[in-house]
Amino acid sequence: MLGKLDWSAIPFDQPIPLIAGAVVLVAILAVLIWVVVKGHLPYLWNEWITSVDHKRIGVMYILLASVMLLRGGSDAIMMRIQQAIAYQSQGYLPPEHYNQIFSAHGTIMIFFVAMPFVIGLMNLVVPLQLGVRDVAFPTLNSVGFWLTATGALLVNLSLVIGEFARTGWLAFPPLSELSYSPGVGVDYYAWSLQISGVGTLVAGINLVTTVLKLRTRGMNYLRMPMFCWTTLASNLLIVAAFPILTATLAMLLLDRYLGFHFFTNEAGGNVMMFMNLIWAWGHPEVYILVLPAFGIFSEVVSTFSGKALFGYRSMVLATMAICVISFMVWLHHFFTMGAGPDVNAIFGIASMIIAVPTGVKIYNWLFTMYGGRIRFATPMLWAVGFMVTFIIGGLTGVLVAVPPADFMLHNSMFLVAHFHNVIIGGVLFGAFAGFEYWFPKAFGFRLDERWGKLAFWFTFTGFYVTFVPLYVAGMLGMTRRMQHYDVAEWRPWMIVAAVGMAMLSIGVICQIMQLVVSIRNREALRDRTGDPWDGRSLEWATSSPPPVFNFAFDPDVRGEDVYWNMKVRARQQSLEHEEPEYHDIEMPRNSPTGFVCAFFATIMGFALIWHIWWMVILGGIGAFATFVVFAWRDHDEYVIPAAEVAAIDRVNLEERRSLVSMAGAV
Template sequence: MIEFASLLGKLNWSALPQDPITAGGAATVVGGVLGVMALLTYFKRWKWLWKEWLTSLDAKKIGIMYIVVAAVMLIRAGTDALMMRTQQAVSVGANHGILDSNHFQQIFSAHGTIMIFFVGMGLMFGLINLIMPLQIGSRDVAFPFLNSISFWLFFVGVALVNLSLVVGSFSAAGWLAYPPLSELHYSPGVGVDYWIWSLEIAGIGSLLSGINFLTTIIKMRCKGMSLMKMPMFVWTVMGAMTLVIFAFPILTVTLTLLYLDRTFGMHFFTAGSGGNMMMYVNLIWAWGHPEVYILVLPAFGVFSEVVATFSRKRLFGYTSMVWATWAIVALSFSVWLHHFFTMGAGADVNSFFGIMTMIIAVPTGVKIFNWLFTMYRGRILFATPMRWFMGFVVLFTMGGIAGVLLGVPAIDFQLHNSLFLVAHFHTMIVSGVLFGYFAGVTYWFPKFAGFRLNERFGNYAFWCWFVGFILAFGPLYILGLMGATRRLDHYSASLGYQPLFIVAGIGAGIIAIGVTMQLLQIFVSIRGRHEARDTTGDPWNGRTLEWSTPSPVPFYNYAVTPEVDSRDPFWAVKQARAAGAAVEPPHYEAISLPKNSAIGLYIGIMSFMVGFGAIWHIVWLSAIGLFSIVFLILVRCNDDHTEHHISAKKLEQLDKKARAQGGYA
């Protein structure tokens, strides 16, 4: 069972692609990496990449790297989705489509894993890094170096999932890899191990981020910003990070136990020998359900900012919103069993979890009504972020109703694991999470790039996503009612599924056009950056502190740390100035900022070795990686020169220059 004896463990030539589909995937990954390297060499950008990005401890730079990686992964996992939809549109009756069942299963496992961990989480951590410190008037996060480690661990997760296309294979056991299917006996390859180690390493990164951001919010708010004066985005991040801290250790432990089963013949979750697969299902969802709220809460926060700004009005029901957020945080740990009512826990247990599930709809509904009343008596500008919001309310309300239906155990017995369920959670995650972060990226883009994104292509992208979504997932609700279960790579013609799958495939194609529009939007915006330049630092007539800085935000965020005495401090300042209040000249003081450090990146590389060694049973590689991580941490702990200082005079020069270039007066 364990072949640790060989120097390369289980690794040999047969791990390389053996068939055209895998070879195609491998060629794309290898070609992509080589292409990027060639471009960097051609434009002589290696040093720039190293100094400005890879070793940077600036939260804004790290945030942008998260978003870039998440965008690439959106394309990767979106391609997976297109392949799945193509297969399901054609694989009927005598035709078995383009993929065999094993490939199909690897693809949907990868699709789910990547979309949740590397697209959803990536966009979320990216935006938090960019916005949260600015919104609380801070120059940085609490632990800048830890932040860099978090990013690199996230990146190692991404690297391992994609490496599985080239060396070995990915898990074919679904995105949550229920045992016994994911146990060694039924999944003897390295696929499940790739899945385990990718999430194990990325998950530790997420936990560190959770600790980092929660500490930042608690300790680093500027003078005057009491909790009840925090922007709503910060509140929702605080809720989500609290969930991260409680939920992610469960994931880490569960994955470890599964790895012990697979590698050392233990029996935590095996069928027989005392193993208990139900324990795994409970544990994975005790993490998995809060995870959904981890993703969606900060997106709710984005919408709260967007709606208030574009309605030119204060957020309605701030206190209600805070309570609703924390109600969701608390309740999200009491609903996990609704993912498996059909396990047969009994009517009392099922009813309890069903009712708790429905109760979560109350604070969520309150949030929606509050957003609507923020718009009420406002002056609403329907810029792209606001369109994403409108699309979100329409889809999310309907998806939420589907969720309430699924929350009734007796209804769930008929819809569980059907395509109705698949349609439900895609509605929630695409409209709630993706639309939210798309709105956020569009809204805050000028703050970091210095120019606005093109509105016309943003509009095209929105409509493609919206219409494509309805076409792609509307049919799945009906297919679910027709008794079609998820993850089918083939079905009989007599069931009448095919026309609906074809419509769903067309919908997926339209979403792909939407993604293309988003890429074009970035391209067109960069080309037209001079016309769309944001010279004011406040392109949307914003309300919160980040809009008081010049665009793009200087590396020190605020030359002088702001002081606030109200909820929408920048709006208040603008109102006061319009009424003739004098602008006080800033009083500059020397500041310290973290120096660049490559150790986070090195720890990432070593974690990659730990993971790769664990997947292929190459003990020495994992051991070297592990010892190096400890060594690197010791090196960092003994480095007393981790900050560089900027004198008051220098800061004054920098600030005047940044503002002369366009920042607000």
């Protein structure tokens, strides 16, 4: 009846996950009860859960990423403490638990922190920058978000029901095959990634189509802000790479569920094919994450330097070059597997070549800053911190792209330090920069600068104190994923790294404080103009937060840096005061399709993990029925009357005029 599920699935004998799970459960229940008692449920349901507004969905993506960052961060803290004390002892985490933690840490940080964070920012900003009212497929957008949330839910469910994978974040066979991992851990891993992978694919298709087909009048390709270009490149990679992940995990699941022989040792299966396929997805994935971050930095650096982006066209070329070359380097993740000198040399060279367009970007940012009037607001701090950190990460990357050097450093702590160096220094700093930069746009008030800067400095120094020791430990021969060790030379470095981890945690706490303080002082931090940073692209041309229709008119674009040029013109010439003519606006109706669909996906995923076949069928039928009901609806749009549009727009225009005339007077 319940497949493999019984009471032994709940880890009564392991206090740490049980207590953690109970605390989270109590917290969720408390929030739910508070929401219901306070009567916020209708608001949440109508305005957020069923919303198809790209801005709301973007915010929910970022919220999901932030919550999961705390979860993944707790895993990181536990690992650092374990390695600091597990010298010639077992530490406090037994091996089977430690293995689950590092697997969950990697899985969560990549799939449920980095991915939703960048997808959330792209969702929030790109339609605004393109001057359009919504993404190409608003309801699918909601489906994509909720499927991602389903994946995150399943991963966290493994904490209290069953176990998570002990195989590392990519579940390499043969360890992940049924004969070596008979538990449900790998199934939790694979199904949550399959479900959230569908969500990511949907988001990718949506954003590619938005950028290619929904730009406003006059928004030629070479007038798009840089963030739109990197969004296009990143989502093209999503569309092309995520199917590879889906196929590879499907093969692993077929092996585990139906006794197929893709990656088994017996009957001619080939383990190495898994490494090959998973990294054919895995390397583009790195660029899926970092390209949007590059776009964010381009926007931030140009805005806070008060200059147009230097070398815009070379930036576009570099972005698209990375988009293509990122599909030609995947073997550098397994140089040591034995493909031989020819193959290794070619992939090594390709890996070094891909550093060139990245270098072009660094120079472009530097030259954008050169001669600019730089304001070191919090987003700019993250951008400068990124440049320093990412160059170090990039250089160690070029180092391990040399096959002979990689044979020395493969699977060592050096490698761990390298990819944290690029992912924290690139993606996370980028996500934080974007968060600080666009928060006023999303909510209408700025974030507190003092706490923001504290958060930056703690995170920045904490990062170096944590990861430089790991580089050293790697050079001293320490391999990754060690539950305990007996080499005295490594110990001090592990202790320093644990101290760094504490600093990183303080950085995160500062960021939470920043949010709390800013929300409390929101009236003082209020931005009524919609343009708090003296921005350059179209998202700053509407109010903060933008009305549901984004723009009262289709913006008319005549060049690059659209909004900047509008401001320049408005200052030079007398301001237009005549009342524009407003029209009715049609917007897509909210829809619970995404939430309901994810509900059934959760049921189906859980049932698949525990082999509860009747429930799988039930979930499948439910998901199909949801789509049919959606397809059958008769009214998918509603009309905002011109009068309402005018009322909303006039308030913002008034504020904006006073800003422009004030600036013009200076």
